[in-house]
Amino acid sequence: MLFNSVDFALFLPIVFLLYWGVTHKSIKLQNIFIVVASYLFYGWWDWHFLFLIVTSTLVDFFVGIGLKKYHSVKSRKALLVLSIITNVGILVFFKYYNFFVESFVNAFSLFGKDISASTLNLILPVGISFYTFQTLSYSIDVYKRNIEPTTNFFAFTAFVCFFPQLVAGPIERAKHLLPQFQKKRHFNYNDGVDGLKQILWGLFKKMVIADNCGRYVDILFSNSSDYSSSSLVLGVLFFSFQIYADFSGYSDIAIGVAKLFGFKLKQNFATPYFSKSIIEFWQRWHISLSTWFRDYVYIPLGGSKVGTSRFICNILLVFIISGFWHGASWTFIFWGFFHAILYLITYYIMRKRKDLAKAKVYGFKYVIQVLITFSVVSFAWIFFRAESLDNAFVYIGNLFSVSLFSIPNFTDIRSLSVLLFFISVLLIVEWRGREEPYAIKLLFYNRIKMIRWSFYALLLFFIGMYANTDEVPFIYFQF
Known part of the structure; x- marks a missing residue:
């Protein structure tokens, strides 16, 4: 169901x-x-x-x-x-x-x-x-x-x-x-209302953003040779938001439904695309799985309290197993290995600069770090989404060509523009609510009640207008 x-x-x-x-x-x-x-x-x-x-x-x-x-x-x-x-x-x-x-x-x-x-x-x-x-x-x-x-x-x-x-x-x-x-x-009435709000936000992310991104992703990853590099860049961008909106949307709905029955589940996502490093990304993405591997695999292996070569092996092993957990395919194993390399590079750079525990400052440097982190994470998603390693490398090969600077060759510009608008809404709302368990928990909380309820009505309207008419399964159901 x-x-x-x-x-x-x-x-x-x-x-x-x-x-x-x-x-x-x-x-x-x-x-x-x-x-x-x-x-x-x-x-x-x-x-x-x-x-x-x-x-x-x-x-x-x-x-x-x-x-x-x-x-x-x-x-x-x-x-x-x-x-x-x-x-x-x-x-x-x-x-x-x-x-x-x-x-x-x-x-x-x-x-x-x-x-x-x-x-x-x-x-x-x-x-x-x-x-x-x-x-x-x-x-x-x-x-x-x-x-x-x-x-x-x-x-x-x-x-x-x-x-x-x-x-x-x-x-x-x-x-x-x-x-x-x-x-x-x-x-508890307040928990019930809070749960319904989180369910609504999860449904919006899944049905309006993830499912509509998926329409383009399916076409582009199946026929990458037929599209310009600029279109393939959008394909990577859309899959990045598809998998995030789909999976975090599921988590929001699950946590919200649990609240209706008097239970409190752990937060599973904490605005991971606003991370300034790969290390921070894995502290914010699929938190329940990341901490599971940390506590039951990484720490028993010795964690970071071992020699350099052993530490590197621990990181490689944990990420490869994590990749394999996602599916029985070499694409997932390679995706895990790729993230392990990124994690190790980031770890040693940050340790050298002694800024592993630095407080976050939202300035120009932060924006650049977030954009770089998002870019490498999105690039890695190619291996996660591709049907095989061969398809992944074909996509990457087609991604870098002279057509990279051309206008994306999509015919339905209106639908594309609407989707980009919704992605922008997602980013703005999640930025505003980045310190909360979910983005709209306190959005417009101190405003007139009419404004807050109008926003909820608008989300429902978007779901009714732009949701896929088919019942699209969640991506992580296959894992």
Whole structure:
């Protein structure tokens, strides 16, 4: 079920009314209802894959109990390994099996050895990369004794399958979200209004900006040889805003919906395109995933508290794994590797200048740094978006030609101008609200109420007028 669908527009108010009107007197009943609603939400796409969520839930719930019961190092390690094998095994099989088989066959063909191997016609379950990481982090935290395991099965099950963030995050930690399922929830009007505002902003970003950018991106990346370099530059620009508006839009909707049910999810994006370095960009982009890799991969490897060569290896490994997490393709691996190189270069330049912790000053230097960072991040997105490495390099080759200084060859100038206008609106609004959890939280807050509500009405009008008539899936559903 998509957030931008008619189905969800009917599903949400029904679930909301039943949740607060029927189940509000019992925490257990509320949690059971959330589980049922979440399974319905996920099963609307394909109910066959519900068994994967149930498997992860059961394994990690009982692993948590076992980690509390058993104290020997051997037993505890065995339980942790069980959790890792289950979650990573599910993820690897459904997401990476065919990739490994095809790469194995191609590797032998390079040496003149032709071998045959069968691939499977596997469907990638939506959200598998998100909920497996969420449940796995619970087991790791219990193993490290960072949190106490829960014995409340329905609270834990609701934590794993909570429908607002089930299929595309934010990836929540048990320490933050699980306790919220174990205490009484009361409807808060202010939180409800705040949630609706964040949902509205997320829908605007997804349906007006991301989906309309996607129309141009699909054409340009599929037929890059047919367009001028200046048009391809716009294609890169549009994909940069498509993936940001699409994914941060999803996060805004998820966080907003959670607020309607009395839950607070972590912020997942913090205006990353206003970052002045690659390091800052990764502190602001997909925060829940970046911090997951930091806490469960980078720090256990030694982080930066190791020698130079080991530190470089740690950074390379984390970024490559992060790239591979996004999809079973060499394009994602290369994208991760490219960002690792950018990160290391930035790290050593900034360390030499001793300005890693400098306060941000919004001046000419800041603008230049932001533009440079945005440019290299956008260039890297080419590898992320391309169907293959060959297609990526073809696009880049076509990107740099004498036609770079020509007028983009688009026929529908009006639609293009409208899209550029909406991107400008996005940048202005997000700049104004850059210090807030989401851009419009306090926008026009101190103005006359009529102005504030007129702005909300205008967003709704834009959604109604310029949204794609098709229900376009979110980009990160494929991960």
